[in-house]
Amino acid sequence: MKNLLYSLLCILFCGCTTTSFNISDLKPGDIIFQDVDCGPFCDAVDKVTSGYNGKDFSHCALVVQENDSLFIIEAVGQGVVKTSFHQFFGKKIAAGGTLVGRVKKQYAYLAPKAAKNAFQYLGKEYDDVFDINNDKYYCSELVYETYREANNGKDVFKLFPMTYKDPDTQDYFPIWVDYFKKLNVQIPEGEPGLNPGGVSKSDYLDIISISF
Structure with missing residues (x-):
């Protein structure tokens, strides 16, 4: 089940300027948003939340730098891992596509610090119960x-x-009922969290389209 959810936004609730650049223009601290095709889970997510400009995003990750090389640190089913650009951008992507969030100029000092911080999370477990207070992590967490x-x-x-x-019935999505039942935990309705769509709409970010 974790492998199906590795790209899921994992937690549901509920003026940026768009420019364009290439993968080679990415910088440490950039946040990559993806609408990964993960089936019924992502369908449930898409129905209750949306991201920048109405787009659907089910995954986000950080660009980091080690020596002269850039790559991705992300929280997926296997936990928090380091991923090459080739692997990360090779995923099957749905209609929402891929966009980049870059902190605005007045907050630019935060980006390299955040990218450096990401290394300490490598090897941490994936947060399959979406608890903001445990020492496990989902993508937007x-x-x-x-x-x-x-x-x-x-x-x-x-x-x-x-x-x-x-939102149409106010009943739990059956797929979430089954998911949490298998984990033997209560559905964390109303608990604090965040998702890639919400992050993409942050006032701290400019959103940039990316060319491949």
């Missing part, structure tokens, strides 16, 4: 924590109450 640390413990990206309910 990893971004949240690295930037919060860079900002001296103050939130950059906002936490909101999660929901796992279909």
Whole structure:
């Protein structure tokens, strides 16, 4: 089940300028947003949240630098891992595509700090119960924590109450009922969290399209 969810935004709740550049223009601290095709889980996510300009995003990750090389640190089913650009940008992407979030100029000092912070999370477990307070991490939680640390413990990206309910019926999505039942945990309805879509709409970010 974790492998199906590695790209899931994992937590549900509920003027940027768009320019364009190439992968070679990425910088440490950039946040990559992807609409990864993960089936019914992503369908449930898409129904209750949206990202920048109405787009759907089910995954986000950080660009980091080690020596002269850039790569990705992301929280996936296997935990927090280091991923090459080739592997990361080779995923099957749905209609929302891939966009880059870069902190605005007045906050640029946060980006390299956040990228450096990401290394300490390598090897941490994936947060399959989406608990912001445990020592496990889902994709947007990893971004949240690295930037919060860079900002001296103050939130950059906002936490909101999660929901796992279909907005049309106010009933829990069956896929979430089954998921949490298998984990033998209560559905964390209303607990604080965040998702890639919400992060992409942050006032701290400019959103940039990317060419391949």
